[in-house]
Amino acid sequence: MTFYTFTEEKLREFTENVFLKMGCTTADAQLAADVLLRSDLRGIDSHGVARLSGYIRLWEKERINATPVIKVVYETATTATVDGDGGLGLVVAPFAMKIAIEKAKLYGTGWVAVRNSNHFGIAGYHALLAVEQEMIGISMTNASPLVAPTYANERLLGTNPMCYAFPAGKYPPVVVDMATAAAANGKLEIAQRANLPIPEGWAQDKDGNTSTNPHQLKEGGSLLPLGSDKDHGSHKGYGLSATVDILSAVLSGANYGPWVPPFVSFLEPPSDPVGAGIGHFFGAMRVDGFRPAQEFKDHLDNWIERFKQAKTVDPDKQVIIPGEPEYAFEQERRTAGIPLIDAVVHDLNELADKLGISRLN
Amino acid sequence: MTFYTFTEEKLREFTENVFLKMGCTTADAQLAADVLLRSDLRGIDSHGVARLSGYIRLWEKERINATPVIKVVYETATTATVDGDGGLGLVVAPFAMKIAIEKAKLYGTGWVAVRNSNHFGIAGYHALLAVEQEMIGISMTNASPLVAPTYANERLLGTNPMCYAFPAGKYPPVVVDMATAAAANGKLEIAQRANLPIPEGWAQDKDGNTSTNPHQLKEGGSLLPLGSDKDHGSHKGYGLSATVDILSAVLSGANYGPWVPPFVSFLEPPSDPVGAGIGHFFGAMRVDGFRPAQEFKDHLDNWIERFKQAKTVDPDKQVIIPGEPEYAFEQERRTAGIPLIDAVVHDLNELADKLGISRLN
Numbered sequence: 001m002t003f004y005t006f007t008e009e010k011l012r013e014f015t016e017n018v019f020l021k022m023g024c025t026t027a028d029a030q031l032a033a034d035v036l037l038r039s040d041l042r043g044i045d046s047h048g049v050a051r052l053s054g055y056i057r058l059w060e061k062e063r064i065n066a067t068p069v070i071k072v073v074y075e076t077a078t079t080a081t082v083d084g085d086g087g088l089g090l091v092v093a094p095f096a097m098k099i100a101i102e103k104a105k106l107y108g109t110g111w112v113a114v115r116n117s118n119h120f121g122i123a124g125y126h127a128l129l130a131v132e133q134e135m136i137g138i139s140m141t142n143a144s145p146l147v148a149p150t151y152a153n154e155r156l157l158g159t160n161p162m163c164y165a166f167p168a169g170k171y172p173p174v175v176v177d178m179a180t181a182a183a184a185n186g187k188l189e190i191a192q193r194a195n196l197p198i199p200e201g202w203a204q205d206k207d208g209n210t211s212t213n214p215h216q217l218k219e220g221g222s223l224l225p226l227g228s229d230k231d232h233g234s235h236k237g238y239g240l241s242a243t244v245d246i247l248s249a250v251l252s253g254a255n256y257g258p259w260v261p262p263f264v265s266f267l268e269p270p271s272d273p274v275g276a277g278i279g280h281f282f283g284a285m286r287v288d289g290f291r292p293a294q295e296f297k298d299h300l301d302n303w304i305e306r307f308k309q310a311k312t313v314d315p316d317k318q319v320i321i322p323g324e325p326e327y328a329f330e331q332e333r334r335t336a337g338i339p340l341i342d343a344v345v346h347d348l349n350e351l352a353d354k355l356g357i358s359r360l361n
Numbered sequence: 362m363t364f365y366t367f368t369e370e371k372l373r374e375f376t377e378n379v380f381l382k383m384g385c386t387t388a389d390a391q392l393a394a395d396v397l398l399r400s401d402l403r404g405i406d407s408h409g410v411a412r413l414s415g416y417i418r419l420w421e422k423e424r425i426n427a428t429p430v431i432k433v434v435y436e437t438a439t440t441a442t443v444d445g446d447g448g449l450g451l452v453v454a455p456f457a458m459k460i461a462i463e464k465a466k467l468y469g470t471g472w473v474a475v476r477n478s479n480h481f482g483i484a485g486y487h488a489l490l491a492v493e494q495e496m497i498g499i500s501m502t503n504a505s506p507l508v509a510p511t512y513a514n515e516r517l518l519g520t521n522p523m524c525y526a527f528p529a530g531k532y533p534p535v536v537v538d539m540a541t542a543a544a545a546n547g548k549l550e551i552a553q554r555a556n557l558p559i560p561e562g563w564a565q566d567k568d569g570n571t572s573t574n575p576h577q578l579k580e581g582g583s584l585l586p587l588g589s590d591k592d593h594g595s596h597k598g599y600g601l602s603a604t605v606d607i608l609s610a611v612l613s614g615a616n617y618g619p620w621v622p623p624f625v626s627f628l629e630p631p632s633d634p635v636g637a638g639i640g641h642f643f644g645a646m647r648v649d650g651f652r653p654a655q656e657f658k659d660h661l662d663n664w665i666e667r668f669k670q671a672k673t674v675d676p677d678k679q680v681i682i683p684g685e686p687e688y689a690f691e692q693e694r695r696t697a698g699i700p701l702i703d704a705v706v707h708d709l710n711e712l713a714d715k716l717g718i719s720r721l722n
Binding site for chain 2: 183
């Protein structure tokens with residue numbers, strides 16, 4: 001595998017140009033690019049610019065609205081439901097999170113459910129918007145059905161990620177940002193490309209047998225919830241994924257469960273939708289709504305230090321604080337640049353040719 | 362194993378008498394008994410009256426205050442921090458949840474962090490208080506350190522449960538109520554009593570090797586987070602447990618991580634506390650803060666129906682809706698009574714003799 005490394009600025013400019021060609025306003029193109037770039041910077045390569053041509057393909061099929069009129073359709077002092085008008089989740093989600101933050105400024109907390117949206121990038125981006133305001137940020141989204149609930153032999157849930165982000169004092173924020181499946185689909189895709197077996201407990205084949213063949217997912221198989229099997233708590237992963245689905249979609253009026261429209265353009269959305277687009281859910285809570293912010297930060301620093309000092313099984317490994325590896329990536333890549341594998345560069349150059357913008361290299 | 366079956370009324374009266382002997386007010390004794398009985402009714406036998414003598418032993422050691430002055434110590438429109446004054450979590454938690462509900466009535470949502478509390482029973486009890494008001498209920502608590510984070514060979518987190526409860530229409534509420542460890546400690550205790558091996562992935566021994574010996578936990582071993590190992594996402598279970606710990610304790614001013622005081626009276630609390638007692642976190646969100654309540658309930662009914670109709674691996678098994686088995690237990694046990702194993706009955710009768718109240722049988 002060959003890597004090419006690009007500066008953040010170069011990739012940002014390229015990405016903005018793609019979104020401009022899609023017809024986004026300059027502000028929206030900049031925002032959408034910022035979400036994708038943050039993912040690449042944080043080392044979550046599966047959710048960054050590698051997905052650009054996926055967004056474009058959905059737009060070509062008129063399943064993404066490049067000029068949405070995003071609206072609050074329902075509201076109380078601390079709650080709101082936002083209709084994303086079929087826009088890019090990369091734009092709709094920050095819009096919604098900002099409403100949650102504004103409500104939290106006034107009332108202590110703010111909570112926003114979103115319908116009629118699309119893939120929103122990494123959950124962590126949105127939760128971290130709240131952290132910048134000394135708030136706890138919460139974000140989640142439902143996603144294309146790939147996961148079979150415990151006992152099921154059918155894909156009914158997405159990898160439905162949830163994220164909780166907390167501001168620390170002298171350390172980077174604690175960011176728990178996780179898919180509720182045993183393994184993210186991106187990990188399976190890596191194994192598919194390399195034709196390597198996957199661990200038992202990630203996926204089952206079309207007959208519901210646990211399988212180490214990464215290609216089974218394309219042949220009618222399913223991903224498994226966090227916990228992998230009943231004995232190891234897969235009903236908990238299923239319950240978490242269900243929670244994300246209900247908060248993101250049953251509460252907002254989006255599609256849920258098997259009705260969630262697929263991210264990939266070659267699969268058609270169900271013909272009998274139960275709501276609009278995909279759904280998200282966001283929360284912002286002022287830390288100083290509970291105790292003085294500095295006290296919270298001091299104690300979270302203490303929490304972090306204690307966990308980092310933990311006795312480990314392998315003396316060469318430290319306990320990892322959630323969000324720590326992504327922060328380290330971000331520090332490094334902001335200066336050293338962002339490496340992309342040749343297949344992604346090739347794909348982006350093809351996209352550039354199609355859209356009539358400058359190639360990456 | 363012999364079971365004796367008691368009516369709900371009989372067990373309730375007995376439990377109230379125990380709490381009255383502890384010095385609780387009549388209202389508090391009734392409330393604490395209600396929380397424990399609900400657990401037995403819902404089939405969560407590990408968290409019901411079987412724990413009564415544990416609460417008494419902590420009270421005897423002056424680690425539970427039977428007559429707490431529970432106070433709101435910090436507040437905004439939608440947030441509060443409650444100091445439980447060392448009271449029974451069974452009493453402090455409903456107090457806090459009711460504040461969250463009152464705030465939600467006024468502002469759409471309410472969020473309460475709690476410090477200086479004790480074991481609060483089942484998380485589901487408290488979340489369901491919100492569901493009765495057509496709200497989404499959220500409850501969580503930290504707990505005695507038993508779980509090693511990914512890579513650690515040290516117990517730094519509790520089995521830290523989180524619960525999300527949602528009101529449905531014609532079906533019982535959806536209640537996701539789960540420990541964030543691969544297996545609850547209660548399951549290990551059952552294996553210990555029966556001297557049976559446990560599945561790999563539940564626990565590790567004192568050297569950090571995965572172990573099928575259920576007694577390892579008492580010999581310096583640890584429980585493992587949901588996900589069991591890194592390959593299967595144990596960092597996610599660790600991240601969830603960390604989230605519960607931070608929301609329950611770093612936010613409220615309770616003890617966190619390895620400083621959480623143990624539930625068992627024979628282990629002393631750490632001599633260098635970082636906060637007060639154990640911590641909880643509660644939330645209540647009005648469904649109609651997001652969309653008309655009937656619409657939400659209709660769609661949640663549809664969600665439930667679709668998941669129950671899922672194609673299953675074993676045609677004799679149905680996909681289980683979170684909370685469904687507990688609801689079925691509750692319907693059955695309200696009329697058929699609550700079965701207790703002989704060891705628990707023996708323990709409760711000894712407790713009765715010690716306190717000078719009527720035996721169970």
